[in-house]
Amino acid sequence: MENKELEATEKSLDVEENPNTEPLTILEEIYIEELAIDGICGVY
Amino acid sequence: MEFEKAYKLCQGVQVRNEKFGLLFYDYRGPRLYFVPSETLLPSSFFNGTESASALVASLVDANKWPRTQVEKRVAQIIMMLETKGLIHGQSIC
Amino acid sequence: MGNQYVEMGLSAPVNVTWEMTYRCNLSCIHCLSDSGSARAGELTTGECLQIIDDLSAMKVFQLNIGGGEPFIREDFMDLMDYAHEKGMVTCISTNGTFIDDKCADRLNHHLVYIQVSLDAASADQNDAIRGKGSFEKAVRALERLRERDIEVSINTVLTRLSFPELDQLVDLAASFGAKLRVSRFRPSGRGKESWAALNVTKEEMLTFSDWLARHIAVSTGDSFFSVSTEERRSLGMNMCGACKLTCCISPQGKVFPCAFLQDVEFYAGKLPEEAFASVWRNSPVFTSFRNLRVKSCEGCRRFSLCNGGCPAIAYHTQQQLNLPDPECLENLIKGKDDDADRGYFRFEC
Numbered sequence: 001m002e003n004k005e006l007e008a009t010e011k012s013l014d015v016e017e018n019p020n021t022e023p024l025t026i027l028e029e030i031y032i033e034e035l036a037i038d039g040i041c042g043v044y
Numbered sequence: 045m046e047f048e049k050a051y052k053l054c055q056g057v058q059v060r061n062e063k064f065g066l067l068f069y070d071y072r073g074p075r076l077y078f079v080p081s082e083t084l085l086p087s088s089f090f091n092g093t094e095s096a097s098a099l100v101a102s103l104v105d106a107n108k109w110p111r112t113q114v115e116k117r118v119a120q121i122i123m124m125l126e127t128k129g130l131i132h133g134q135s136i137c
Numbered sequence: 138m139g140n141q142y143v144e145m146g147l148s149a150p151v152n153v154t155w156e157m158t159y160r161c162n163l164s165c166i167h168c169l170s171d172s173g174s175a176r177a178g179e180l181t182t183g184e185c186l187q188i189i190d191d192l193s194a195m196k197v198f199q200l201n202i203g204g205g206e207p208f209i210r211e212d213f214m215d216l217m218d219y220a221h222e223k224g225m226v227t228c229i230s231t232n233g234t235f236i237d238d239k240c241a242d243r244l245n246h247h248l249v250y251i252q253v254s255l256d257a258a259s260a261d262q263n264d265a266i267r268g269k270g271s272f273e274k275a276v277r278a279l280e281r282l283r284e285r286d287i288e289v290s291i292n293t294v295l296t297r298l299s300f301p302e303l304d305q306l307v308d309l310a311a312s313f314g315a316k317l318r319v320s321r322f323r324p325s326g327r328g329k330e331s332w333a334a335l336n337v338t339k340e341e342m343l344t345f346s347d348w349l350a351r352h353i354a355v356s357t358g359d360s361f362f363s364v365s366t367e368e369r370r371s372l373g374m375n376m377c378g379a380c381k382l383t384c385c386i387s388p389q390g391k392v393f394p395c396a397f398l399q400d401v402e403f404y405a406g407k408l409p410e411e412a413f414a415s416v417w418r419n420s421p422v423f424t425s426f427r428n429l430r431v432k433s434c435e436g437c438r439r440f441s442l443c444n445g446g447c448p449a450i451a452y453h454t455q456q457q458l459n460l461p462d463p464e465c466l467e468n469l470i471k472g473k474d475d476d477a478d479r480g481y482f483r484f485e486c
Contacts, residue, residue: 027110028117034077036073038359069198
């Protein structure tokens with residue numbers, strides 16, 4: 001199945017499970033932010 | 045990533061809850077990882093006693109969220125954490 | 138500025154610097170804590186255990202332990218074990234003089250990282266700073282730790298005396314399978330008296346910045362971001378982490394933003410009488426520190442690499458926190474043609 005068809009299928013299933021189609025931000029794609037550290041303030 | 049598996053922290057890695065989601069600390073870097081997952085995955089999930097599918101089921105039951113979206117997002121996060129070497133999957137006996 | 142999640146405010150520090158005693162068997166001339174004899178009110182074993190419980194409950198990931206000399210505490214190993222039971226990493230800074238075979242055996246643990254202090258690659262130069270016989274004892278400690286494959290680094294404070302020995306220190310560390318960490322000299326403790334004589338010149342600091350860019354494997358403990366170049370951008374923090382990612386606990390349980398700001402105006406609270414969570418979240422000193430901005434630096438092209446530099450150095454050299462770090466790369470380059478001035482730098486904003 002093409003990606004667009006898959007997305008459309010998912011959306012129609014979602015509507016059946018949950019008629020409230022307001023976007024749920026908690027379920028949006030996330031990005032992990034990284035921070036290299038080395039002691040943080042460098043004494044010990 | 046397999047939904048029937050549980051996921052544990054790799055050695056050298058710690059995690060805690062923050063208001064944005066999860067903060068991982070990997071001493072092998074050392075490196076911090078800020079995961080803006082909000083309340084989706086509690087840090088206790090990484091004790092390795094609960095499968096990903098059980099977590100999804102509890103999120104759907106508690107919040108009435110669409111199952112496919114929840115599965116997609118949980119899978120995405122677990123795959124990212126696995127790729128970064130922070131967690132590893134294990135079977136639950 | 139900085140990381141958005143850090144700026145949001147973390148529920149706890151990532152690590153805590155904990156100076157566990159003022160006692161020390163050495164008298165290093167640059168000691169940031171002015172260590173030597175015990176002082177009244179040093180924490181008891183019971184109080185230390187309470188503090189470990191408190192930090193563990195907040196999920197502090199790591200303790201950076203120093204002093205004085207932490208191994209001089211008779212209960213130190215037990216305190217270390219207790220921190221490990223709670224899942225905390227312990228990064229222990231030591232002069233190495235107490236690390237005999239029995240001690241080294243006990244340090245063989247996956248949550249232990251040891252940092253042995255050495256300020257030169259030769260006994261003559263090192264002992265001039267740290268005391269007669271200190272080099273040999275530190276080397277013996279490194280040998281014992283290496284025999285056991287214990288994760289170890291050598292920590293060197295950058296001074297006029299250690300500066301010419303940096304390449305040899307890299308080799309020395311490599312010979313022990315250790316990392317080299319060069320940390321910044323700050324005018325606190327005995328460092329205040331020795332600052333003028335020992336601090337590197339502007340030229341030396343510029344050379345050091347270039348040297349760091351060519352030695353990516355050398356770490357700095359996040360203390361040299363004011364002179365870090367693009368090559369090192371991804372290696373560590375580029376801003377002060379005090380009160381945002383870390384803070385300091387003194388041997389008497391007093392809480393401060395960092396180990397270099399233990400003056401009375403930076404006192405934030407007292408453990409274990411006060412809950413650490415309350416100090417971390419509610420201390421006016423910490424709130425003020427989190428809102429600190431070095432406005433005069435914000436227009437600088439290097440601002441994202443340095444964020445104004447180290448507030449502790451600004452404070453100790455200019456009596457204010459929110460002024461530029463006098464040893465920032467931009468000012469060092471601008472002031473290169475000025476008269477050489479070791480100690481208190483002239484700077485331009």
